Amino acid sequence: MGRRKFVCGNWKMYRTVAEAVALAREVQGAVGASAVQVAIAPPFTALQAVRQALAGGPVELSAQDVHWEPQGAFTGEISAPMLAEVGCRHVIVGHSERRQLFGETDASVRKKVGAVLAAGMQPIVCVGETLAEREAGRTLEVVGRQVRGGLEGLTKELAAVTLAYEPVWAIGTGRTATSAQAQEVHAAVRAILRELCGGVADAIRIQYGGSVKPENAAELMSQPDVDGALVGGASLKAADFAAIVKGATR
Numbered sequence: 001m002g003r004r005k006f007v008c009g010n011w012k013m014y015r016t017v018a019e020a021v022a023l024a025r026e027v028q029g030a031v032g033a034s035a036v037q038v039a040i041a042p043p044f045t046a047l048q049a050v051r052q053a054l055a056g057g058p059v060e061l062s063a064q065d066v067h068w069e070p071q072g073a074f075t076g077e078i079s080a081p082m083l084a085e086v087g088c089r090h091v092i093v094g095h096s097e098r099r100q101l102f103g104e105t106d107a108s109v110r111k112k113v114g115a116v117l118a119a120g121m122q123p124i125v126c127v128g129e130t131l132a133e134r135e136a137g138r139t140l141e142v143v144g145r146q147v148r149g150g151l152e153g154l155t156k157e158l159a160a161v162t163l164a165y166e167p168v169w170a171i172g173t174g175r176t177a178t179s180a181q182a183q184e185v186h187a188a189v190r191a192i193l194r195e196l197c198g199g200v201a202d203a204i205r206i207q208y209g210g211s212v213k214p215e216n217a218a219e220l221m222s223q224p225d226v227d228g229a230l231v232g233g234a235s236l237k238a239a240d241f242a243a244i245v246k247g248a249t250r
Helices: 017-031 046-054 080-085 096-102 106-118 129-135 139-150 157-158 179-203 216-221 238-248
Strands: 006-010 035-042 060-062 092-093 122-127 162-165 204-209 228-231
Touching: 006 204, 006 238, 017 046, 035 092, 035 139, 046 060, 060 216, 080 122, 092 106, 106 122, 106 139, 122 139, 129 139, 139 157, 157 179, 162 179, 162 228, 179 216, 204 238, 216 228, 216 238, 228 238
Parallel strands: 006 035, 006 228, 035 060, 060 092, 092 122, 122 162, 162 204, 204 228
Antiparallel strands: none
């Protein structure tokens, strides 16, 4: 049996609680029942209200980030047990914006992955190269380092992990990796996963993220190792997001 496609919308720092609830209801109605696993990641402030808005429907709840300690004197941070209690099933970890703007490292990503798994949730672990790294021919080196560093020491637990390949040069730029470029990196990531956990690698979903739109979704997700999408800007429009989910079913 093939891997079930998984599409997650990352809302980033957009939408007040009231706006988030309205969008969540719109998304749930637009997506409807689907063979695709679907999740949305609103801001922390809207998680509780969005959970209630999604109750009983197929769309799952994700958080955008997490701290690796279960509690402590970390002003402004949110722990994995807090997210689990509020109803999150997934947590995005190591997004390129966290790496670039907030100093996240492979080591901190690994600690966050462990915290998410320990709290019974499923991490979506982001990896990807910058434009300079791609132009220098270092894509597979950089992505390989991020995969190995972010998942170090994990084996059987990797069945609960989703990876998201996000070329940094394609996020919010309108530029998208071609389906062939995406498949090349996804296949390389899967080969690394086989090194880490053997046959479990064939069950791990690898999403593509980076200017995914209704126009390119079906072609990207038709590639053999592209198992879904981590959607940024387009996830803030219910119709566009639903069209991307539909693209995953083709």
